[in-house]
Amino acid sequence: MSATEASANPQATAGGIGIANLPNQLHKIVTKKGTNFSLMVVGESGTGKTTFINTLLTTELIEPLDDATRRKKQLDKTVDINIHKAELEEKMFSVKLNVVDTPGFGDYVDNNDCWLPVVDFIENQYEQYLRQEQQPVRKGIVDMRVHACLYFIRPNGHTLKPLDVRAMKAIGARVNLIPVIAKADTLSPTALRQFKKRVMDVIDAQSIRIYQPPVESDDGNSEERNREIISAVPFAIIGSTLEVKTEDGRRVKGRQYPWGVAEVENDQHCDFRKLRSLLIRTHMLDLISTTEESHYDKYRTTQMKTRKFGEPKPKKSENKKFREEEEALRKRFTEKVKLEENRFRQWEQKLIAERDRLNKDLEQEHNLVKQLESEIEAISNAGSPNNKFFRK
Amino acid sequence: MAPSAPSINSTMSSRMATARPSSYRHKSEKRGMTYNIMLVGQAGLGRRTFLNTLCERAVIASPDAPNPETANVADPMKFDTYEVAMEEEGTRISLTVIDTPGFGDGLDNTSCFKQLQDYIEAQFDEVLVEESRVKRNRRYRDHRIHVLVYFIAPTGHSLRELDIELIRRLGEYVNIIPVIGRADSFTVEELDAFRANVMRDIVYYKLPVYNFCWDETDSEALVENREIMDHIPFSVVTCDEVFDNEYGSVRIRRYPWGTIEIDDEAQCDFALLRYILLNSHIADLINYTEDMLYENYRTKKLEVGGYGENDEEEDDDEEDQALGAAKKQE
Numbered sequence: 207m208s209a210t211e212a213s214a215n216p217q218a219t220a221g222g223i224g225i226a227n228l229p230n231q232l233h234k235i236v237t238k239k240g241t242n243f244s245l246m247v248v249g250e251s252g253t254g255k256t257t258f259i260n261t262l263l264t265t266e267l268i269e270p271l272d273d274a275t276r277r278k279k280q281l282d283k284t285v286d287i288n289i290h291k292a293e294l295e296e297k298m299f300s301v302k303l304n305v306v307d308t309p310g311f312g313d314y315v316d317n318n319d320c321w322l323p324v325v326d327f328i329e330n331q332y333e334q335y336l337r338q339e340q341q342p343v344r345k346g347i348v349d350m351r352v353h354a355c356l357y358f359i360r361p362n363g364h365t366l367k368p369l370d371v372r373a374m375k376a377i378g379a380r381v382n383l384i385p386v387i388a389k390a391d392t393l394s395p396t397a398l399r400q401f402k403k404r405v406m407d408v409i410d411a412q413s414i415r416i417y418q419p420p421v422e423s424d425d426g427n428s429e430e431r432n433r434e435i436i437s438a439v440p441f442a443i444i445g446s447t448l449e450v451k452t453e454d455g456r457r458v459k460g461r462q463y464p465w466g467v468a469e470v471e472n473d474q475h476c477d478f479r480k481l482r483s484l485l486i487r488t489h490m491l492d493l494i495s496t497t498e499e500s501h502y503d504k505y506r507t508t509q510m511k512t513r514k515f516g517e518p519k520p521k522k523s524e525n526k527k528f529r530e531e532e533e534a535l536r537k538r539f540t541e542k543v544k545l546e547e548n549r550f551r552q553w554e555q556k557l558i559a560e561r562d563r564l565n566k567d568l569e570q571e572h573n574l575v576k577q578l579e580s581e582i583e584a585i586s587n588a589g590s591p592n593n594k595f596f597r598k
Numbered sequence: 599m600a601p602s603a604p605s606i607n608s609t610m611s612s613r614m615a616t617a618r619p620s621s622y623r624h625k626s627e628k629r630g631m632t633y634n635i636m637l638v639g640q641a642g643l644g645r646r647t648f649l650n651t652l653c654e655r656a657v658i659a660s661p662d663a664p665n666p667e668t669a670n671v672a673d674p675m676k677f678d679t680y681e682v683a684m685e686e687e688g689t690r691i692s693l694t695v696i697d698t699p700g701f702g703d704g705l706d707n708t709s710c711f712k713q714l715q716d717y718i719e720a721q722f723d724e725v726l727v728e729e730s731r732v733k734r735n736r737r738y739r740d741h742r743i744h745v746l747v748y749f750i751a752p753t754g755h756s757l758r759e760l761d762i763e764l765i766r767r768l769g770e771y772v773n774i775i776p777v778i779g780r781a782d783s784f785t786v787e788e789l790d791a792f793r794a795n796v797m798r799d800i801v802y803y804k805l806p807v808y809n810f811c812w813d814e815t816d817s818e819a820l821v822e823n824r825e826i827m828d829h830i831p832f833s834v835v836t837c838d839e840v841f842d843n844e845y846g847s848v849r850i851r852r853y854p855w856g857t858i859e860i861d862d863e864a865q866c867d868f869a870l871l872r873y874i875l876l877n878s879h880i881a882d883l884i885n886y887t888e889d890m891l892y893e894n895y896r897t898k899k900l901e902v903g904g905y906g907e908n909d910e911e912e913d914d915d916e917e918d919q920a921l922g923a924a925k926k927q928e
Contacts, residue, residue, distance in 0.1 A: 315707045
């Protein structure tokens with residue numbers, strides 16, 4: 207269509223055919239379809255993961271553990287993966303939200319490889335999606351790929367622990383990793399600034415890959431806001447679902463100490479609003495698209511290079527602790543088998559002995575029978591010639 | 599700066615003066631009492647600042663900035679000894695504090711317990727050897743650990759495997775006083791709930807923490823000790839700056855939303871803990887270490903060594919401690 211024809215059309219805007227209406231159509235489609243968002247929280251117990259999620263969603267999605275479950279987990283030595291699903295709706299737009307929790311991470315004396323279940327979970331979701339994509343019927347794909355992983359750093363005031371470094375390295379290579387300083391209200395402002403700087407130094411020095419939100423945007427305001435958000439990494443957060451009253455009478459979400467109220471939504475106190483903005487308001491789409499385009503694609507490429515189309519994934523060696531259990535089970539199994547074999551062998555011996563005994567008896571009887579038979583023969587033989595004897 | 603401790607009266611200090619003398623302490627009282635405290639806890643729970651605040655001066659300097667290049671490898675646990683000469687209410691104390699940086703900071707921390715146990719046993723062994731000398735060293739200095747202050751992380755749930763294992767393994771060698779490091783991460787309700795959870799765990803796993811009520815002969819002290827045990831684990835907040843106002847200098851920790859006064863008993867147990875550690879309970883802690891823990895160790899060691907001691911010392915001081923905690927729970 208030439209420009210002259212387009213300009214001749216009275217309904218078209220200056221120099222357009224109506225392509226500019228596409229975003230509106232897309233908006234309608236997306237609004238109707240809703241979207242699917244998976245968020246993972248990783249960190250030692252007691253870092254405020256549950257409270258943060260409940261604060262973020264302003265609803266108690268994850269309930270606190272009761273005593274019995276907690277006691278079972280104390281010496282459990284394993285990391286679990288718990289998935290909480292929710293459907294959020296705001297102004298006619300619905301989001302299917304999945305929150306993945308990892309109780310047991312970093313909680314034990316020996317925390318070697320405790321990030322393996324986390325990494326396995328992430329990769330399994332990619333695998334599931336890959337397999338579903340390759341099916342002939344692709345309707346109704348279940349997409350549980352993790353779009354963002356929040357790593358909760360305990361605020362020890364020094365630097366990252368070796369556990370944090372190793373875990374973040376492994377996780378950051380596979381998913382959008384966002385480091386978060388938990389319970390930031392235990393650090394004074396100077397200590398917090400210093401801690402943030404040290405954490406970033408370690409992240410740079412150890413080549414840990416974290417999520418970098420894009421800075422450029424259409425309007426200058428959001429660019430400024432984006433820059434602010436990026437400079438606040440790692441995010442220092444305070445979580446609270448309770449409403450309390452501050453000294454100047456405001457009712458806010460926060461934590462009430464004897465010495466004051468730490469407010470959740472106050473940028474001077476913590477970075478909660480920036481993180482919420484990053485996760486939901488401004489960068490949710492970017493999180494989803496980077497997961498699909500970059501992380502998932504990387505996984506897909508590496509897998510397809512080595513595997514044929516449609517083949518299942520080869521199983522990796524499992525967790526060390528499970529291997530030990532497996533060994534123990536196998537040993538018990540072989541022992542039991544040996545016991546049973548012995549029992550059968552003894553039974554066999556007994557049967558053989560019995561058989562021999564019976565055979566001997568049989569032989570004896572047989573001999574007896576033969577003897578009697580020969581006697582009968584002898585008698586009967588003697589009987590006929592005996593007639594001559596007797597006649598005499 | 600005199601700590602305010604209204605609930606503890608002055609009979610505590612008089613008890614200290616009339617503590618049972620033993621041949622070692624008699625001589626060393628001239629130089630001041632020998633008193634050894636060990637601090638154990640993961641990095642970032644405030645051990646160093648606790649020590650500095652306890653002694654009211656910078657005993658341990660701030661560490662150098664950590665090297666980001668080596669952040670993926672844990673530093674091994676070490677024992678740093680600091681000697682501080684103190685004077686509390688007229689008595690000179692020759693205080694030695696042993697800090698244990700590196701505890702619980704690695705990926706696999708199973709070896710930390712053995713290291714600690716070996717260290718504590720080594721001090722017992724030294725005394726054992728010294729006791730059996732024909733000619734005893736007059737200048738002998740007692741390095742036995744009289745109290746181990748263990749810093750629990752303020753998770754808000756309950757004890758972790760590391761905490762449980764440590765108390766279980768070391769409770770028979772040393773008096774363990776559990777404290778909550780960085781207790782300013784709790785609101786009042788959360789602190790109470792956490793304390794209750796920790797005490798429930800201590801009873802459930804029969805953890806041998808120091809039983810303040812081990813000496814049941816002094817009924818007055820028993821009442822005070824039962825009150826003290828209500829505060830276990832003690833909440834500790836450490837001091838960032840000293841603020842001078844019209845009443846003198848006040849030790850505080852400042853936040854954008856408020857300021858904590860460290861020595862205010864309503865806000866944290868630091869003042870109470872300081873009084874217990876440096877004033878009221880020194881004699882108790884030393885006595886228990888020497889008369890119970892050390893004697894038990896000595897008996898076990900000599901039995902194994904084949905000296906043929908048939909008499910078995912009461913080994914139920916651990917039961918006493920757990921019972922004391924259970925009684926308190928009722």
